[in-house]
Amino acid sequence: MTHSKKAYRFRQNCVAAAVSMLLAPSAFALQNLSDERLAETTGEGVALLPENFKIVFQGPNDISAASSYGTLTDKASLLEASKKDTGFIRIIPAGGNYEKLYEQNRQKIYNDKFNADYTYKLQDNYNQHYLPKYNQVYSSVKNNADYRAQIRALYAKDFDADYAKYSADNAAQISTQTTQLRPTAPWTSRYTELYNQRRADKQILGSWYSETEAESRAWAENAVAGEIKNYIISTAVNASIDQRTNNRLEESAALKAKNEADAYYETYRQQLYNGARDSAQSLVSSTNLAESLKASRTKADVFIYGLALSKSNGDLSQRYSNQGLNWGSAENPWLFRSGTAKDIQQFKKENKADIAYLALEAPLAREGGNSASDRIKLGFWTDIFSRSLDSSSQVDPVTGAPVSGLDKDYRLRAQFVANGLSIDGSQVRLFQTQPSSTAQHNQTLGMASVLRLNTHNDPSKLSMNDADLNARGIRLSTAARTDNDDGAAPTPAMDGSFAPIFNESDGLYLYSANINLVLGNIYQPFVLGSEGGNIILELTRIPNVPEIYTKIYSYYADTDGANPLVKTREGASAVQPQLKDSDGIYRVLEGSTCNVSACGSNTSEIKAGSATLKYQGSNATHSSIAIGSVTRDPLSNTLKANRAADSTGVVFRGPAAGSAPVNLGSAAIDGVLIQHFKIKTTGL
Structure with missing residues (x-):
């Protein structure tokens, strides 16, 4: 397990009850459990360890034949087998307010x-x-x-x-x-x-x-x-x-x-x-x-085809390597667990209570990276259509595809491939928010998440001349290899045709992309709610409450050092600043930025045999996006894009064989803090 098994009180909670049924080894099926017995499982969870794991969405096969990939490993055969990647996820918006559209x-x-x-x-x-x-x-x-x-x-x-x-x-x-x-x-x-x-x-x-x-x-x-x-x-x-x-x-x-x-x-x-x-x-x-x-194209239809997870390789023209990956280890697995955060304040000063949560956590991110761990290849291709408002919503009951209404002239076809991908350190926590004067925030479903998509542990010396760039990057492309490879039908879901084969070089390449996003935290929850008949996705506003915002804000010596309100406690280091409030109390600014090398102060150590492995934290409050050659200052934990002539990161390549790439260099967006944002649907 990756977390402490100390028991906390967590009575009369249906989620904890469900977890306890899976974890109580000495209880018989449907045995009545007391509150005391139930509390013993609080803070623990279910460990998941995918081994030799791979998955690809292919089209329906009524005769249960084997996958088209079989045991293939060579590039040409894998490319040919990818024509069967026509299993899809379809996203169909419910529609709009037709009176308003009229x-x-x-x-x-x-x-x-x-x-x-x-x-x-x-x-x-x-x-x-x-x-x-x-x-x-x-x-x-x-x-x-x-x-x-x-x-x-x-x-x-x-x-x-x-x-x-x-x-x-x-x-x-x-x-x-x-x-x-x-x-x-x-x-x-x-x-x-x-x-x-x-x-x-x-x-x-x-x-x-x-x-x-x-x-x-x-x-x-x-x-x-x-x-x-x-x-x-x-x-x-x-x-x-x-x-x-x-x-x-x-x-x-x-x-x-x-x-x-x-x-x-x-x-x-x-x-x-x-x-x-x-x-x-x-x-x-x-x-x-x-x-x-009716003629206006205000409907959308999205097909996500061939969603594939496999072991990473060095080819960004393949969506699927046909190799299994080991996702985590016995000491550091995936974890689905419940827990309790102590003395939490949200929205206002008067709120202060323990918050029970349900969490899904990827394996912890290793300090310095783990070159021995399997990296992920993620791939899919998509058809996105703009449809006329009067198009039929009729669906083929066998295939789940629309029977009409899709037009190639109003289609965007694209392919996404990521190599060297790691989501280690990612986590999502769900909980009930505390009381709030805003109805949509009051004791509703809240989320705190850290989403980490990293393709390179140390991109500081990345060069355009490196031979293994395609082993650690993301590619988005649109061009087909030939017109024949693009297919005649609007999309395979309608006629069971083959998946397209995309051009081998065309597209946008993001080498050594490291994306670490903090979307809500336990003090500033991300709320999933409703207002009238519409859905709300809102990262709540950081309140003007020192007990809360000092948990979120970060100290920057170059700007805050001249601020008379920002001090350092006597005997503390320069990176432990404190803000003096109106009550005369100095409070430490505890926020920090999540990047590929560090993501908070709650680091941990785990025994693996005779070795002690150190892992990064997960309580950072600021986000970062780095693409390409980027250097990190370990003292200030800040990122800086390299400016050398051979620095790379964002690259465009054309479909013609031998066409010269356009290298736009590297980029770093560091210390991003979202104060507040709100997304609301309309017309539902």
């Missing part, structure tokens, strides 16, 4: 016609009627000389006050400008004119008016300085008056032009609108909406 279709016909006749012509109508009228009125007002003079006269009444204010506010500037203008030609000439006039006046006045030549020059200098100052101030004040006049004139012109153009244009706009409305209503009335709705 109204949507009616509205679409109306909107398309209305937009064509009004919305898309509105700009032309605007340019044709509004703009010419606006420009004509604006120009007539702006260029009216009498109106300009009238406005200027209003502002000129305050000339003396403006003159005095400008003189006081700009004394230093006026002095500088006066000094600069004085040597220029107009003012030197004016100085000469004033001086000569002064000297001539002295001669006329005679000897009783005594003034030296120097005094005459000083008088002329002061006089010209005064005139320069007056010129500077008057020019500035007049410019201000002119500017205010222009502004007032433009405002008046714009307002008058808008008012007259609006009134003029509205008549033509209303005519355009009325015409478009009438033509759209007429089209809707003349259209057979029922027939139009």
Whole structure:
């Protein structure tokens, strides 16, 4: 077993009762068990250990003949045998709200016609009627000389006050400008004119008016300085008056032009609108909406064919290797068990209780990876159809396939193959949520899950030149090997034809893909519920409750280190931060990121013979997605995509033989925390 067998109280629980019937070795069939006896099994479970395990969905065979694969191992024979991979899982949506679809279709016909006749012509109508009228009125007002003079006269009444204010506010500037203008030609000439006039006046006045030549020059200098100052101030004040006049004139012109153009244009706009409305209503009335709705392709039909699990190999063109795999070990098996999480809080501070859960857990992920464990090859191919709304839902009772309604022109055919896949460390826990003020969250079915899909334990040195890239990657392709290999029928479920053979190289390749997703946890449950007649899938919001969010949030030294609220406890290491709440208590931020090398703090050790094996945890709260050449910093547990020229991860290959691949390099999305999301169906 991989978990402690310590007993916890778990009374009057139907799930625990079912588990106890399988686990109680000393009880006879249907023997009555006391609550005390029942509690002894709590925390244990059923261990599952698939050995030499392989599976592939092939078509029905009424004569119970052997699988087409038999004992085949060579590539060509396996490819030929894959033509029988026509066993399928069919996903058929229940349909929509037909009244709503009818109204949507009616509205679409109306909107398309209305937009064509009004919305898309509105700009032309605007340019044709509004703009010419606006420009004509604006120009007539702006260029009216009498109106300009009238406005200027209003502002000129305050000339003396403006003159005095400008003189006081700009004394230093006026002095500088006066000094600069004085040597220029107009003012030197004016100085000469004033001086000569002064000297001539002295001669006329005679000897009783005594003034030296120097005094005459000083008088002329002061006089010209005064005139320069007056010129500077008057020019500035007049410019201000002119500017205010222009502004007032433009405002008046714009307002008058808008008012007259609006009134003029509205008549033509209303005519355009009325015409478009009438033509759209007429089209809707003349259209057979029922027939139009039937022709719309609002139904989907999905076939998942040839779902196959087998032992991984180095070929991404094969969906199935025909080799069995050992999934787990005696010390580390699959586990279906019940358990109890202690002192859990959800939604609000007042909630605090033990939560019983039922869990399905894949084998634990080994620290450093386990090169000896079998890796998985997962493959399937699919046909996805868009069907008309009026297509028949009739099903062939023998094959389970539709009898009609599938069209190759509305089909997506694709193949998925994954090599080197490991889901070790994945787990799903189901439980009843705690009380909540939100009805859809209140004591309903909750889930906490860690989904780990890893294809490479250490991709840090991955190179485009590696020879074994196809042994650890995911491929999605669509092209058939030839037209004949694609089949004539829309899908094999309808006529029992062969499965297609896909092109050997075409497709999108994701080398060393490591996807570790945390979808809900015991403190932030993923809820499966209903609202009205619709289904809700919701990852509940992280509440503003320190006792809860400190269990989820992670500490990042590069950003949180400067936050005065985020501290480290005295004597604790730098990666054990604490958040001080309003009550003065420092709380440790316990969240962490799940990646291929680490997934939480609840690590474990298991004895395997004389060896002690160390396994990763499962209580991380953040997700990561890494594709290709990615390096991990063990101190901060962060990922970084490599940037070397030969780094690889996301690669496109064409169907033509020998075509050069397009290498887009590696990618890392690290530390993903989903605060809240909600998916809700509509129309059910």
